[in-house]
Amino acid sequence: MNDFWIYVLVMxxxxxxxxxxxxxxxxxxxxxxxxxxxxxxxxxxxxxxxxFPAVFYATGSLPGAMAGVFAALVLAYRGKGLFPVAVFASGxxxxxxxxxx
Amino acid sequence: MWYIFMQGGYTTVKLQKENDxxxxxxxxxxxxxxxxxxxxxxxxxxxxxIAAVSSGLNWWxxxxxxxxxxxxxxxxxxxxxxxxxxxxxxxxxSQFVINLRYALMSISxxxxxxxxxGWQKKMILGFAVTDEIFAxxxxxxxxxxxxxxxxLTVLPLLGWxxxxxxxxxxGDILPKHxxxxxxxxxxxxxxxxxxxxxxxxxxIRIIVIFAVCISFCLYYLPGLKNISSGFAVIIxxxxxxxxxxxxxxxxxxEEVKG
Numbered sequence: 001m002n003d004f005w006i007y008v009l010v011m012x013x014x015x016x017x018x019x020x021x022x023x024x025x026x027x028x029x030x031x032x033x034x035x036x037x038x039x040x041x042x043x044x045x046x047x048x049x050x051x052f053p054a055v056f057y058a059t060g061s062l063p064g065a066m067a068g069v070f071a072a073l074v075l076a077y078r079g080k081g082l083f084p085v086a087v088f089a090s091g092x093x094x095x096x097x098x099x100x101x
Numbered sequence: 102m103w104y105i106f107m108q109g110g111y112t113t114v115k116l117q118k119e120n121d122x123x124x125x126x127x128x129x130x131x132x133x134x135x136x137x138x139x140x141x142x143x144x145x146x147x148x149x150x151i152a153a154v155s156s157g158l159n160w161w162x163x164x165x166x167x168x169x170x171x172x173x174x175x176x177x178x179x180x181x182x183x184x185x186x187x188x189x190x191x192x193x194x195s196q197f198v199i200n201l202r203y204a205l206m207s208i209s210x211x212x213x214x215x216x217x218x219g220w221q222k223k224m225i226l227g228f229a230v231t232d233e234i235f236a237x238x239x240x241x242x243x244x245x246x247x248x249x250x251x252x253l254t255v256l257p258l259l260g261w262x263x264x265x266x267x268x269x270x271x272g273d274i275l276p277k278h279x280x281x282x283x284x285x286x287x288x289x290x291x292x293x294x295x296x297x298x299x300x301x302x303x304x305i306r307i308i309v310i311f312a313v314c315i316s317f318c319l320y321y322l323p324g325l326k327n328i329s330s331g332f333a334v335i336i337x338x339x340x341x342x343x344x345x346x347x348x349x350x351x352x353x354x355e356e357v358k359g
Binding site for chain 2: 080098
């Protein structure tokens with residue numbers, strides 16, 4: 001029988017280390033223009049790659065998810081904030097998923 | 102002479118007051134900026150709580166997992182491995198691969214924090230580096246102070262843990278369709294973060310589209326689709342950012358922001 005606490009401690013140890021060690025080790029400003037550019041682009045590429053195509057399978061209804069993504073893209077393009085975009089995306093996905101059921 | 106001294110003293114006091122006010126504002130501003138993340142996390146962690154309980158964990162075990170990890174993809178993978186009675190090594194490798202992007206974010210963040218952001222603060226606040234908290238911190242003008250970052254983490258931490266608790270305890274009450282539609286909330290947030298920047302900045306637009314294309318290939322192409330989702334995110338983002346840094350190097354002092 002595998003122990004819940006060992007699982008959780010392994011999860012915590014790895015996740016915490018991956019976050020905090022690089023944060024503490026890098027103290028000087030990085031001078032390399034290439035690395036600075038690379039790091040500047042990372043957040044947007046990570047979010048893009050995490051979202052697509054996984055988002056289409058997030059709700060169990062492909063048409064529902066597609067409608068939700070469309071709503072999110074339109075609202076975000078119009079400059080709406082995180083919360084309204086998230087709520088309207090979920091709401092649209094729910095209605096469309098129900099409609100296409 | 103006396104007059105100048107008085108003036109100087111007055112100015113110092115005034116500056117001190119403005120500084121205090123500023124420091125208070127930094128923390129409050131952080132809390133304000135974190136509110137949308139907190140609300141977003143509430144719904145995502147709610148679905149995590151439901152998933153954890155339905156995979157066989159107790160409600161308090163689901164809560165402990167959230168309390169100690171604060172990461173959506175990693176936690177979802179974690180409960181899957183627990184349910185499948187996977188090895189501890191498998192758990193460690195999956196967490197490392199899925200969460201390796203935090204290392205990249207922490208390095209970016211280490212370039213952005215101010216000088217007073219010492220190692221003690223990094224040890225505590227570094228725990229809260231997530232995609233969204235990182236993205237909001239990086240979009241702040243100028244340097245990021247410890248107080249601002251601490252404020253930024255308050256509502257996301259609260260939302261993540263309370264949402265997990267609520268999901269784990271109440272999980273089975275909500276109809277399945279509502280619960281699954283809520284799974285889209287986190288992606289809605291991602292889209293809301295990226296789209297405005299992509300709209301304004303042509304370089305980032307090209308790079309993000311490239312990353313998304315790679316991600317699609319890794320998901321659908323035969324042979325490549327066996328790659329885990331965490332690893333696919335790393336390959337796509339590192340390749341696209343690497344190509345972007347080579348094609349469009351950032352100017353000295355230039356902020357990459359829409």
